[in-house]
Amino acid sequence: MTLHEHDVIVVGAGGAGLRAAIAAHEEGADVAMVTKLHPVRSHTGAAEGGINAALREGDSWEDHAYDTMKGSDYLGDAPAVETLCQDSPEETIQLEHWGMAFSREEDGRVSQRPFGGLSFPRTTYAGAETGHHLLHTMYEQVVKRGIQVYDEQYVMELAVTDHGDPEDRVCHGCIGYDIKTGNLNGFVANTGVVIATGGPGQLYAHTTNAVAQTGDGQAMAYRAGAPLQDMEFVQFHPTTLPSTGVLISEGVRGEGGILYNSEGERFMFEHGYANNDGELASRDVVARAEVTEVNEGRGYENDAVHLDMRHLGEERITDRLENIIHLATDFEGVDPLEEPMPVKPGQHYAMGGIETDENGATCIEGLYAAGECACVSVHGSNRLGGNALPELIVFGARAGRHAASGEPASSQIETGPSARTETSNVDAPVELGRVGADAVTDGGTLLDATPNEVVDHTLEQERERVETLMETDGINHADVRSDLQETMTENVNVFRNEAGLKQALEDIRACRERYQDVGVSDPSRTFNTDLMQTIETRNLIDQAEVLTLGALARTEFRGAHWRESHQERKDEEWLKHTMVAWNGGDPELYYTDVILEGEEKEYEPKVRSY
């Protein structure tokens, strides 16, 4: 067991983590990144489309903010949204100054394209691989600055004091499990820890997210006392390949691709889901139409429908959609020039996450979060395409700077239980939270401990956890995980109703109880991915519960959250953020206000029609 000490520890090395590390380094801090994947393997690399930034004449950050607020269905916080839109141009140009290979116009300037929900073509892109370039460009800058990277180092838990009120707690570091050697390492952060662990797509059986997207950071921060916010808002993408979840671009439908059910009907029109827009209706409408077709027995195997583009002709397809040919043949074994592609909806993006203010700070001193794992909140109940990448760089940089300063800064967004405006009395069908002797801090033993003592204490606790998992001759975590994914996919998907959500909470509870019996059967200390995934599964269970609880309580239809029998947005009752706090193992659901008051104007909730 070793202790590593740095000023700032960044957990996760995707777009948000890399940007945070660079920013902290520029403040003069000694920064280290701790990441379970080598940085260039992060899922930011999979983003294709682009980065929204108001760069051009005729566009303005105000317009971008307006679009984002409207897209969020008025669940975004104005100070966060305005910060995103104000800072995005400079941050995007910063990437260009670091050499990012953006696509170019005739005059040599960076290209921008139109995107859904945007009033101006402000999506700045680098071919069909914007995320790949963004990730590699920032990693290059990390190498250039000599920032230390502990890669293939799995962070298991945060080292936080155990004051009764989370707002009194201080985060002093985290515990890493060295995947290659099996050693446990304590990381002490002198000024701040930034969590940037990405989304929790693995909550669902079918997702565009990578296998590593298990939302570890969210679960760790939650157990440490930072609430998770708006977790019920999950974006599903209507056209993903059934075998893998690989995303098939909306571009196919944009070019004229047609969706068919197994009876050969063009269902978007023939079954009246979207008589005007057809295949080009919004993501959630198309996703729900597909699921309805399948549920009513008009789907193909693997719960898919068909997306056909053969009529566009080989020339047009190879000219404009060539990467689709590769995706379909490589990942589905289907040649889209010869046959239609099977597609179905897949989980795509988590709008919710760790509650932070506009500086990336959580309610725990010294603990920051940025990127998809955080909820600052700019996306509200629905993210616009092209708004996640700017969030990584804008709030990654802010979180990094603030973590380096080591001083709590003032903010407009309030965090922590003291921001509570309303308590929920939702009726959960089962007990929530901790089961039996689940590891929770004893409480009160670390009040006056030094940072090293807090880290040491947590290290010891995690060592015991690893030993127990290694020694238990138990069930395979993969079985628990697949049960969890199954119920989430069945009951907490694009269609949600009370009975299903209650069922899901019961199933999640059952998973939690079964998890008590998991054991790691690989006896090796070398590259024990069995152990790592077993811990990830625990993290998924915590998040599934929070997500489903929030969804059960929210009896309205807002953004990505659809509820049977509650088919409209109810601003009077539901214009508020969902918060779930771990509360020492006894989860509490409460609500906080949405801030619609911007710098200069108030964003008036309007009907979201386009």
Add this chain to the structure above:
Amino acid sequence: MSTHVSESESEADAATDQQDRPAAQQRRVEKKRERHEQRERASDSSETEGQTILLKVFRYDPEVEDKREPRFDDFHVPFKKGMTVLDALIYSRDHYDSSLTFRHSCRQAICGSDALFINGSQRLGCQTQIDDLDQPVRVEPLPHQEVVKDLVVDMEDFYEGMDAVEPYFQEENLPSDLEEQRQDRANREKIKMSTRCIWCGACMSSCNIAAGDNYLGPAAINKAYRFVMDEREGEAIEQQRLETIEEEQGVWRCQTQFSCTNVCPKDIPLTEHIQELKREAVKNNLKFW
């Protein structure tokens, strides 16, 4: 209705970026088409449906008694249309042996984690359809790299090679805050393929020279190419970069065997890039002669 967004364009809507398609990619499309037709002729490919495939997987763990001697384990996996080698490995791990170890994450050929030696060639597990392979399917770790455990190899040498070429953009002379550097479309097109590298290490593993000698390797040289050819970097740094790649372990080691180019999952014309750098280096030397 409160939530209708008409999204005719979206973030994945990015398929329109190919002006002229590189030869390697073209070849790959054609190869795939051929394989597909062959299969059609040989048998209806849906016949494999309902069948079981046999996977022979390399196993080794220095720490575990019965895995200290490398061996192959058999896994029988139910076949499904669209199944990749990675899917089959995941199935084997989750259903038969949770200690089966391999790197993977994205499942879509972008994270570069799962370059493996499949039926005798370097390929990404996630990008290889079972249907395209002869059976049994033999899966081994990348050759010429030290095996850590099962299919996991030590990537340190590869990363060091990358680091050796100063793999970051260096230009001090930048426009003001909100203005980008101009880059000609043609120049962006020139570096495009070189920027697609996902650091999978397949090229390095396929290269005989890299196996024996101290050689930067195709990926690192390609990284250098990406910066040398980028018109946004100035003369002085280009000079320095050319000197680096000319050093002992640099471009002159390449014997144009094309093995790297043949295995690169991103269709990067590596050998061409190396040749081009050789020519640049020569030109550059003549300049000072």
